Amino acid sequence: MRILLLGKNGQLGWELHRTLQPLGKIFAVDYPEIDLTSPDSIYKTLQEYQPELIINAAAYTDVDRAESEPEIAMDVNGRAPGLIAEQAQALCAGLIHYSTDYVFDGKKGSPYVEADIPNPINVYGRSKLEGERSVSQINGSYLILRTSWVYSLHRESFVTKVLRWSRKKQTLRIASDQIGSPTWARMLAEITAQVLAKASGDVVHWIKNHKAIYHLAGNGYANRLEWAQLILDYDPKREEQITQEIQPAVSSDFPVAALRPEFSALNCNIFNNTFRLCMPDWKVSLRLALQGEGFF
Numbered sequence: 050m051r052i053l054l055l056g057k058n059g060q061l062g063w064e065l066h067r068t069l070q071p072l073g074k075i076f077a078v079d080y081p082e083i084d085l086t087s088p089d090s091i092y093k094t095l096q097e098y099q100p101e102l103i104i105n106a107a108a109y110t111d112v113d114r115a116e117s118e119p120e121i122a123m124d125v126n127g128r129a130p131g132l133i134a135e136q137a138q139a140l141c142a143g144l145i146h147y148s149t150d151y152v153f154d155g156k157k158g159s160p161y162v163e164a165d166i167p168n169p170i171n172v173y174g175r176s177k178l179e180g181e182r183s184v185s186q187i188n189g190s191y192l193i194l195r196t197s198w199v200y201s202l203h204r205e206s207f208v209t210k211v212l213r214w215s216r217k218k219q220t221l222r223i224a225s226d227q228i229g230s231p232t233w234a235r236m237l238a239e240i241t242a243q244v245l246a247k248a249s250g251d252v253v254h255w256i257k258n259h260k261a262i263y264h265l266a267g268n269g270y271a272n273r274l275e276w277a278q279l280i281l282d283y284d285p286k287r288e289e290q291i292t293q294e295i296q297p298a299v300s301s302d303f304p305v306a307a308l309r310p311e312f313s314a315l316n317c318n319i320f321n322n323t324f325r326l327c328m329p330d331w332k333v334s335l336r337l338a339l340q341g342e343g344f345f
């Protein structure tokens with residue numbers, strides 16, 4: 050199978066580039082080989098590689114910068130996925146696309162299910178919701194995997210930031226009023242590859258038979274402070290830490306451009322029951338992520 054991976058240098062794309070290898074011939078690209086703000090670039094790349102499956106891990110993910118660059122965010126996250134889906138259909142290819150918990154407003158107070166109505170509260174969330182809609186409207190062969198609080202040790206993430214702060218600051222102040230489902234990029238990539246490995250015979254047809262939006266994130270949830278505390282606890286080089294305590298803070302203590310949902314944990318039961326696969330508890334993944342891996 051010819052698989053085209055978009056966003057190979059991102060947190061998730063970096064992992065997918067590795068986990069997808071057993072599934073076929075992988076063509077992996079990122080900006081500037083492909084520029085998702087350019088319909089021409091999207092068209093040329095897809096024509097060049099003639100994939101049977103496209104995995105779109107590329108996105109505009111700077112949630113705060115998106116507030117001042119809404120057009121770019123909308124082009125990359127909203128319009129490009131629709132163009133990719135359109136091209137995929139013309140090539141008779143399948144599409145795996147990723148979306149976000151930030152399509153929700155965070156006011157529900159319990160984990161979101163797929164039937165909950167999105168109501169994004171920032172530009173990034175609106176642009177990703179537009180992407181979901183544009184992929185679904187083409188109605189080809191697609192899976193949209195909505196995930197949450199993605200981290201990796203290979204690119205800057207909340208986990209690498211906390212580890213770095215712990216080497217520099219005696220006291221950390223971390224918001225305890227944002228709750229989500231931390232998701233290790235490698236586990237998300239592993240599960241994506243395993244879903245595809247389940248497709249027997251015609252993958253494109255198999256994906257079409259399962260086409261839908263699915264929630265797929267680390268099992269369980271935590272607030273940012275709880276997450277930070279466990280990062281420090283599981284740090285394999287604890288002796289390098291100088292942090293003595295973590296103090297609770299509220300999001301408004303750290304003024305940023307974009308509002309964040311307060312509670313955006315995802316309920317993944319539909320994914321688990323459909324594909325007979327499930328994400329481990331977020332704490333298990335975090336421990337595995339930190340075991341034996343240096344961070345950049």
Ligand SMILES: NC(=O)c1ccc[n+]([C@@H]2O[C@H](COP(=O)([O-])OP(=O)(O)OC[C@H]3O[C@@H](n4cnc5c(N)ncnc54)[C@H](OP(=O)(O)O)[C@@H]3O)[C@@H](O)[C@H]2O)c1
Pocket residue numbers: 056057058059060061062079080083084085086105106107108109110125147148149150151177195196197198199200204234
């Ligand atoms: N990060 C999270 O916490 C989170 C949470 C929920 C859902 N998600 C979703 O999960 C997926 C993967 O996220 P991630 O964290 O792996 O993202 P990431 O690390 O930011 O990687 C995204 C990749 O897309 C590339 N990209 C940005 N603009 C582009 C453009 N115009 N043309 C081509 N490529 C471009 C980036 O390149 P540059 O680095 O050069 O910009 C980067 O390599 C995305 O769909 C994201 O929306 C992420």
